[in-house]
Amino acid sequence: MLSLGNDLLEEPEPVSNSNTALSSQRTLRPLDHSSGRRPLPAMRHYLLEAIAERLPCPYQVAGCEVALATCEVEEHARECFFRDMLCPLGTLNTCFWTGKLTQLMDHFRQNHPLNCNICNESDMQVSGICEDRDMHYVYLIAQTNMHFLITVKTATVDKAVHICIQYIGSKEEARRYIYEIHINSVHDAASRVVFVERCFNDTIQVDDIFRESKCVSIPLRKLRHYVEDEKLAFKFVIKKEAQSSALKKK
Ligand SMILES: [Zn+2]
Ligand SMILES: [Zn+2]
DSSP: OOOOSGGGGSOOOOOOOTTOHHHHHOOOOOOBTTTTBOOOOOOOOHHHHHHHTOEEOTTTTTTOOOEEOGGGHHHHHHHOTTSOEEOTTHHHHOOOOEEOHHHHHHHHHHHOGGGOOBOTTOEEEEOOOSTTSOEEEEEEEEETTEEEEEEEEEETTTTEEEEEEEESSOHHHHTTEEEEEEEEOSSOTTOEEEEEEEOEETTSOHHHHHHTTOSEEEEGGGGTTTEETTEEEEEEEEEEOOHHHHHHHO
């Protein structure tokens, strides 16, 4: 019969192996006979050390109070709310503005008024939709204190319309949002298509999203029923994904 006495609480003798430093350093701690357990060794407080080693965000001066592990600093700085941003239209119209996210809408209103003043669930219309011309629109949308970019692009190379909406901020926050694109036929009001996609954040290159089709992508030949005079009308809806549906997917 097995004895469950103190003997079973003894650490096994180290395997004799003079080639390993580990085996030569292992020693038994004295047994506490009142409890039958060995006293805990002096432990390093790794958690406390990790907390103590956390670094401030590089944009602390601008107002960010996040403390980060060393390995988190670079990624956080890229998507920090307080970071210095380039104008999202910079690559399209050589705007060289840099500033904070809180200043971005004012910059758009003053310098790119046709690319803002759009509300969630707005009806939108973009022109120049045809197979023979590249076209690229970027709009800024503000919803309370959150900002989104909506990009519409056609390219002669793939003859498709791509639409995506990006959350300006962290990847984690972005994943909480989904968007719907409703396209109504100009020829038949009863005919419409609705696409639903998940938002990415703005640190991901929009062309990478398009290339991987992680957005709304429609071949132009399939859109003929929906386009008139090279104009495409659609409505977009941005909303937080319901927590219940998020749980179901896990
Ligand atoms: Zn920060
Ligand atoms: Zn600009």
